[in-house]
Amino acid sequence: MKKTLLLMISLVVLAGGSYAQKLKGSDTMLPLSQKEAETFMKEGRGNVTVTGGGSGVGFTALIDGTTEIAQASRAIKMDEKLKLTEAGISYKEVIAAYDALAMVVNPSNSINELTREQLEGIYTGKIKNWKEVGGANLQIVVYTRETSSGTYEFVKTSVLKNKNFASSALSMPATGAIIQSVSQTKGAIGYVGLAYVNKEVKALKVSYDKGKNFIAPSIATAMNKTYPITRPLYYYYNTKVTKKVMPYINYVLSPEGQQIVLKVGYVPLSK
Amino acid sequence: MKKIFKLIAIALLVMTIKPALAQEVEGTPTDTLGAAINKLQSAIELMQRFKITGYLQAQSQFSDSIGNAFAGGAFPAGTDKRFKVRRGRLKFAYNTLLTTFVAQFDVTESGFGTKDMYLVVRDPWTQTVSLTGGVFNRPFGYEVAYSSSQLESPERARFTQALFPGEEDLGWMVTIQGAKTSTWNWLRIQGGYFEGNGINPASKKMKDFIGQISINKASMDEKIKYGIGASYYDGGVLETTANTYVLNNGIYSKDASQAAGKFAKRQYVGIDAQFSAESGLGLTTIRGEYLNGKQPSVAGSANSFTANPTGDLYLRNIMGAYAILIQSIKGTKDQIVLKYDVFDPNTKVSGDQIGLKATGFNATTAGDIKYSTIGIGWIYAYDANVKLTAYYDIVKNEKSKNLAGYGSDLKDNVFTLRLQYKF
Numbered sequence: 001m002k003k004t005l006l007l008m009i010s011l012v013v014l015a016g017g018s019y020a021q022k023l024k025g026s027d028t029m030l031p032l033s034q035k036e037a038e039t040f041m042k043e044g045r046g047n048v049t050v051t052g053g054g055s056g057v058g059f060t061a062l063i064d065g066t067t068e069i070a071q072a073s074r075a076i077k078m079d080e081k082l083k084l085t086e087a088g089i090s091y092k093e094v095i096a097a098y099d100a101l102a103m104v105v106n107p108s109n110s111i112n113e114l115t116r117e118q119l120e121g122i123y124t125g126k127i128k129n130w131k132e133v134g135g136a137n138l139q140i141v142v143y144t145r146e147t148s149s150g151t152y153e154f155v156k157t158s159v160l161k162n163k164n165f166a167s168s169a170l171s172m173p174a175t176g177a178i179i180q181s182v183s184q185t186k187g188a189i190g191y192v193g194l195a196y197v198n199k200e201v202k203a204l205k206v207s208y209d210k211g212k213n214f215i216a217p218s219i220a221t222a223m224n225k226t227y228p229i230t231r232p233l234y235y236y237y238n239t240k241v242t243k244k245v246m247p248y249i250n251y252v253l254s255p256e257g258q259q260i261v262l263k264v265g266y267v268p269l270s271k
Numbered sequence: 272m273k274k275i276f277k278l279i280a281i282a283l284l285v286m287t288i289k290p291a292l293a294q295e296v297e298g299t300p301t302d303t304l305g306a307a308i309n310k311l312q313s314a315i316e317l318m319q320r321f322k323i324t325g326y327l328q329a330q331s332q333f334s335d336s337i338g339n340a341f342a343g344g345a346f347p348a349g350t351d352k353r354f355k356v357r358r359g360r361l362k363f364a365y366n367t368l369l370t371t372f373v374a375q376f377d378v379t380e381s382g383f384g385t386k387d388m389y390l391v392v393r394d395p396w397t398q399t400v401s402l403t404g405g406v407f408n409r410p411f412g413y414e415v416a417y418s419s420s421q422l423e424s425p426e427r428a429r430f431t432q433a434l435f436p437g438e439e440d441l442g443w444m445v446t447i448q449g450a451k452t453s454t455w456n457w458l459r460i461q462g463g464y465f466e467g468n469g470i471n472p473a474s475k476k477m478k479d480f481i482g483q484i485s486i487n488k489a490s491m492d493e494k495i496k497y498g499i500g501a502s503y504y505d506g507g508v509l510e511t512t513a514n515t516y517v518l519n520n521g522i523y524s525k526d527a528s529q530a531a532g533k534f535a536k537r538q539y540v541g542i543d544a545q546f547s548a549e550s551g552l553g554l555t556t557i558r559g560e561y562l563n564g565k566q567p568s569v570a571g572s573a574n575s576f577t578a579n580p581t582g583d584l585y586l587r588n589i590m591g592a593y594a595i596l597i598q599s600i601k602g603t604k605d606q607i608v609l610k611y612d613v614f615d616p617n618t619k620v621s622g623d624q625i626g627l628k629a630t631g632f633n634a635t636t637a638g639d640i641k642y643s644t645i646g647i648g649w650i651y652a653y654d655a656n657v658k659l660t661a662y663y664d665i666v667k668n669e670k671s672k673n674l675a676g677y678g679s680d681l682k683d684n685v686f687t688l689r690l691q692y693k694f
Contacts, residue, residue: 075492077489082496088652088653089652090602090603164453239602
């Protein structure tokens with residue numbers, strides 16, 4: 001009788017806790033959210049599923065009601081706010097961490113640093129050969145993210161000053177694909193969140209003051225704000241499900257959650 | 272001999288094993304999973320090209336008198352209340368990067384009809400220039416092309432309903448707008464030639480030109496969005512009789528320069544503006560349009576034709592305008608709507624001039640009466656699919672002691688309660 005009762009209680013508890021809250025959106029935030037979710041679940045705090053697709057995909061899912069939390073590497077757009085209002089959805093914005101965006105090239109590339117103007121020239125197609133920026137006589141191959149990506153939007157605004165990417169730029173569906181392509185193509189250049197940088201690619205030093213100071217992307221330079229290409233990473237959630245999502249969001253914002261931010265290679269909110 | 276047989280046996284064995292091994296290498300779980308995912312992805316990409324959407328608007332309306340009111344169609348005589356399926360739409364769309372096909376149908380208790388039926392072909396190099404052909408929204412102003420499912424007021428402004436009945440027309444149009452990734456995406460230029468009779472297949476020799484330039488931008492911090500546009504309509508209505516009347520000193524006289532077979536000028540110029548901003552209150556949206564021009568129609572009404580006319584034409588100088596304020600209440604599913612719209616179907620006559628008679632001339636009529644409407648509404652977004660609208664139209668008409676029935680303001684205010692389902 002006792003065993004049956006215990007089994008029934010366990011089943012009820014499991015059934016109650018088995019509904020996973022969903023996170024969807026930014027590819028940049030995937031490694032962070034996956035690690036946070038993993039630890040959150042290991043500690044028995046609840047169930048979380050995390051999928052990517054890009055910041056735009058996350059916002060669409062929030063509007064459609066197919067996700068509780070949209071993760072985004074850019075701020076919500078006015079059009080998306082209007083659609084949420086039309087759908088009767090009130091939302092809250094939370095900054096979960098910061099990210100330094102690294103410009104990466106193939107490790108065999110002799111170039112170690114570029115100015116913002118040079119990066120703009122390369123990504124817009126005005127600069128077509130590495131020799132034009134002091135490198136080898138090698139055609140530049142530009143890799144970029146899809147237009148639904150918040151990282152794409154951020155680079156277009158911050159680095160390209162709203163100019164268009166070159167029509168020859170190769171669009172990749174995910175950050176991992178950029179790392180793979182850049183590592184396999186000698187003349188390649190791309191951009192990825194700092195957490196994705198590994199030994200297969202080389203991160204460049206960047207100058208936003210026309211070559212006076214070149215800064216390498218790192219957590220330290222992002223935290224002391226010397227690295228110029230940093231941005232907030234957001235969670236947006238439907239206020240209707242505040243009770244359900246707050247345990248996870250509070251966990252991410254807690255000292256333990258921010259330690260995970262640091263470990264995965266993102267920039268925590270505060271030291 | 273034995274050695275030869277052994278060698279043959281070994282060779283046969285190797286030939287059997289090698290393909291088997293090769294199959295094992297090709298068939299690793301990761302490869303199999305990858306191939307399956309690729310197949311699924313291709314299937315999903317194909318399915319994503321095809322979309323079915325639709326909406327239904329069921330409503331109750333109450334007028335403050337019997338048989339007088341107009342709100343998305345005149346009230347039938349003898350009633351001040353009605354139930355109606357105001358709109359029932361089913362839309363099928365197929366999209367590729369360079370082409371689009373759309374078929375939209377109107378399905379209500381009144382029957383089944385075509386609403387949109389068009390194709391779009393975009394240039395393959397920049398996706399900046401596109402050609403649209405079929406039955407689609409006239410490129411004039413803002414409200415004409417604004418989806419009826421998104422309209423915050425139950426109906427479009429009176430002048431929009433009068434001048435662009437049904438919103439759609441039959442024709443061809445070229446659109447120039449940078450691709451979504453282009454720096455020029457905020458600018459759109461559209462122009463085309465249309466039959467001018469709405470979706471009815473009534474042809475005439477002279478086609479109507481409709482053109483529009485519009486810009487749409489958001490601030491860098493995405494807290495403000497704004498747009499402005501300018502539109503132009505240049506066309507004509509076929510004169511099928513020898514009698515076309517123009518206004519002279521407040522009364523209609525025959526225009527000797529017109530004749531059967533000629534075209535009476537139909538010409539409008541319009542401007543529109545939109546502004547949305549986020550604040551502590553919520554999202555605030557203000558939109559407005561203004562139009563003036565020349566309108567050929569019949570004696571008793573300034574509405575546009577939906578077929579080639581069969582009677583005498585009356586030429587009017589018209590003016591229409593509206594302004595609408597939509598305020599969402601932060602943290603709620605509610606929006607408040609305030610709208611003012613005015614339609615003067617004949618700017619050259621007013622007040623007691625309307626209805627004045629003179630021998631040998633035709634008097635102005637109810638078709639020359641100016642209307643202004645103040646609308647107050649509340650919208651509740653139950654969820655992403657369902658919306659409830661409660662809206663009250665306060666309608667004021669121009670008064671004339673010389674026109675029977677228009678000595679005072681008509682009792683034609685209307686309260687609309689509408690439930691919409693959209694998918």
